Amino acid sequence: MPYVVTESCIKCKYMDCCEVCPVDCFYEGDNMLVINPDECIDCGVCEPECPIDAIKADTDETIEDKEKWLLLNKKFSALWPNISKKKEPMKNHEKFREIKNKYDKHFSEKPGK
Ligand code: SF4
Ligand code: F3S
Numbered sequence: 001m002p003y004v005v006t007e008s009c010i011k012c013k014y015m016d017c018c019e020v021c022p023v024d025c026f027y028e029g030d031n032m033l034v035i036n037p038d039e040c041i042d043c044g045v046c047e048p049e050c051p052i053d054a055i056k057a058d059t060d061e062t063i064e065d066k067e068k069w070l071l072l073n074k075k076f077s078a079l080w081p082n083i084s085k086k087k088e089p090m091k092n093h094e095k096f097r098e099i100k101n102k103y104d105k106h107f108s109e110k111p112g113k
Helices: 016-020 066-077
Strands: 003-005 026-028 033-035 055-057
Touching: 003 033, 003 066, 016 026, 033 066
Parallel strands: none
Antiparallel strands: 003 055, 026 033
16 A cells, blocks of 8 residues: 655645655655655655645545556656655745646656756
């Protein structure tokens, strides 16, 4: 039962999550993080750290488009660089935290720097 980063993370990227992960299984994209489902040990420590509740257990039936987010975390955690230290959140994160449906307009396949 790995945990999964979902849509709210896009364009906010607060990064409180990656600092607490005991197995360093977060990976950084241009504007969101993802979790490697094969490395996650399901400890649940990261879930309450996210200020906007972007992290969910993969058993959570309330995740919209759940399959998409599971696949996206798997795919991009294999492509993006590992991150275990918090940096500054995205510019304009305040504006984006209330916006819904960010994927179509704002998701970026680019790796984080
Ligand atoms: Fe890391 Fe635990 Fe979160 Fe999995 S549930 S990503 S192991 S902190
Ligand atoms: Fe994203 Fe929340 Fe982590 S916004 S980077 S999942 S703390």
